[in-house]
Amino acid sequence: MHLKRLTLTIPLTLSLVACNTGTLTRTSVPSEVMPAALTNQSTVFADSLTAGYQNWSWSTTADFAATTPVQAGTRAMKVTFTAAWAGLYLHTDAPIDGSKVDTLRFYVHGGTTGNQAVRVVLEAGGSLLSQSFSLTAKPNVWTLVEIPLSNLGKPSSISGIAIQDTLGKAQPAFFLDEVMFYQKGTTPPPVALSLYVDAALARKPISPNIYGISFAGETLARDLKLPVRRWGGNRTSRFNYKVDADTTANDWYFEGYPVANSNPGILPRGNAVDLFIQQDKRTATSSLITVPMVGYVTRDRNITCGFSVSKYGAQQAVDPWHTDCGNGIKPDGSFITGNNPLDTSVASNSAFVQGWITYLTQTFGKAGAGGVKYYNLDNEPNLWNSTHRDVHPQPTSYDELLNKTIDYGSKIKAVDPAAQLLGPAEWGWSNYFYSARDAAAGGDWWNTRPDRKAHGDMELVAWYLQQLKAYETTNGKRLLDYLDLHYYPQSGVYNNDISAATRYKRLRSTRSLWDPTYLDESWIADKVNLIPRMKAWVNTYYPGTKLAIGEYNFGAPDDINGALTEADALGIFAREGMDMAVLWGTTFLGEGQAGYDPDRTPITYALRMYRNYDGLGSAFGDTYVHSASTDQAKLSIYAAERASDRAITIMMVNKQETVANITLQTKNITATNAKVFQYTAAALKSIVTKPDLTLSAGKVTTSLPASSITLLVIK
Known part of the structure; x- marks a missing residue:
């Protein structure tokens, strides 16, 4: 088998199979931390199927209004393969100019079971192309996938996308969200990420x-x-x-x-x-x-x-x-x-x-x-x-x-x-x-x-x-x-x-x-x-x-x-x-x-930031609580409860060299005021206190500087 390395940007290591001109190539591709700029964006699905797209799927049930899980907005796409070699097929009569986009981007969630094995192909000129990109969905987590179109045949005109079963059998439901084509820019705009903390889950002492x-x-x-x-x-x-x-x-x-x-x-x-x-x-x-x-x-x-x-x-x-x-x-x-x-x-x-x-x-x-x-x-x-x-x-x-x-x-x-x-x-x-x-x-x-x-x-x-x-x-x-x-x-x-x-x-x-x-x-x-x-x-x-x-x-x-x-x-x-x-x-x-x-x-x-963030001896909590990021490779999050005052402390590490726009959703936290402490390249000899944030219904939206460490303290 001829082996070669693919150039891919994927925030989690996936088991990948790329078929190019009949050559089967397997590799494990590490994440990059630099985000992609969403220029010349052409959306296929975001809260709903974009107008002009038609559902040409076979042996597949597609629900375009699933309410849970959702990566962004209020709805995601629920896909269930009901027979062997089934496929989700989304076609448009208004083709995308392939010279203006170079990447296919989407989030995938494997539901509670995960391990759904699929391949992604493009439609051009009324036919599905032979080159494909394969992945296995992970359970209970949204994974961002970015596929260079050069790995999908890079057609001059794109009239559809198909995601097909590769196990040769019916598969449990999986979910897709934020499906789009775009052109990478040279100056990335802020990337939106969702963060989640539940103070009642996964509690364990921190040594x-x-x-x-x-x-x-x-x-x-x-x-x-x-x-x-x-x-x-x-x-x-x-x-x-x-x-x-x-x-x-x-x-x-x-x-x-x-x-x-x-x-x-x-x-x-x-x-x-x-x-x-x-x-x-x-x-x-x-x-x-x-x-x-x-x-x-x-x-x-x-x-x-x-x-x-x-x-x-x-x-x-x-x-x-x-x-x-x-x-x-x-x-x-x-x-x-x-x-x-x-x-x-x-x-x-x-x-x-x-x-x-x-x-x-x-x-x-x-x-x-x-x-x-x-x-x-x-x-x-x-x-x-x-x-x-x-x-x-x-x-x-x-x-x-x-x-x-x-x-x-x-x-x-x-x-x-x-x-x-x-x-x-x-x-x-x-x-x-x-x-x-x-x-x-x-x-x-x-x-x-x-x-x-x-x-x-x-x-x-x-x-x-x-x-x-x-x-x-x-x-x-x-x-x-x-x-x-x-x-x-x-x-x-x-x-x-x-x-x-x-x-x-x-x-x-x-x-x-x-x-x-x-x-x-x-x-x-x-x-x-x-x-x-x-x-x-x-x-x-x-x-x-x-x-x-x-x-x-x-x-x-x-x-x-x-x-x-x-x-x-x-x-x-x-x-x-x-x-x-x-x-x-x-x-x-x-x-x-x-x-x-x-x-x-x-x-x-x-x-x-963990041991004395305010110069007064205040520290990160001593009981770990559940925390999750939609993309831990780009922005990691760790949360804890502090025994001395029951404060919830949330550490966020923006590994990207660009601003990150975040939405933090909390659960089982009643306080609404969050103090903010930050360490960035702009002040390498100090931790800076920033204006407080207010949580509304346990939720707050804010921006984090490029290459930064931010601590929220919710008392």
């Missing part, structure tokens, strides 16, 4: 821990009433609290390095983690501390080299400030092996970590008495043979990961039973399913996967959960409290690129968190479906385990595009019921660069 940040500064933590702050990342895997030193590992020439300390004579008191926890206590933030399990911690407070040039010979690159420290790669490109881990480090085990937890509980109290509440079981263990190959060159296996989790986890719980443990803190997609030992086999290792096959051919995360459940069953003790996976989109958006293509892709990439139809636009080329996947693993293998995305970032933190994406992600975490999520980094600018201020970047204002 405050979804608003976490790694290494947030004290000013930002105080401003956000930061719920959780993480001490994590590659360097923390070898932090030695006794000498207050860590190791740069593969990030920077494998150097042992002292942490700046004004009074090292009193160590371990006053080490970097002590100071970290002290800040968290001042801001009423829970600490998430990474404990080292890699097997070594940094030796002392001297600057040391994991791959000394004087000891191991010439290397491809050296630290320009410490030229004896190389990158561990020989000039011929091969890795240095057989180096001595003791060059930078000392051996460490679970007893060392138990001693540290004992020290922390003696210094700050136990988890239930204001001490450290959360511990990460190291960081990205299936990258140790890369990140920390100077001390752990052997690839991590299924068994090593489990055995260390049990060994270290039981030691931590023995000291502080109330402490919450998070693992395995894996870096991303590949190591959700396979171990580093699988990858070390080389070749098409994902097919051979020797380590995985030796463990029942189970996905690594699934096996990990299963074995820890078995441990609890046998020992009566839960070690793992949170399934913790890291997530970075692999589609080339985790950067500062704000070109048009990357902006749109970045905004689409949040769909990988929740959308089972979204085909990841990267080397993954699969449906990530991260949060539902995590839930399924937990429900199947270790019920009761909480869910954490302990490290994530979608890029562009210094731009409004990154703020929109973050606001969307936070809403998804709330809606999908995540228990914890921790942002990695609030800026990509280095200290000293123009605009550097990690506390005042656009991405931090996305967090402020």
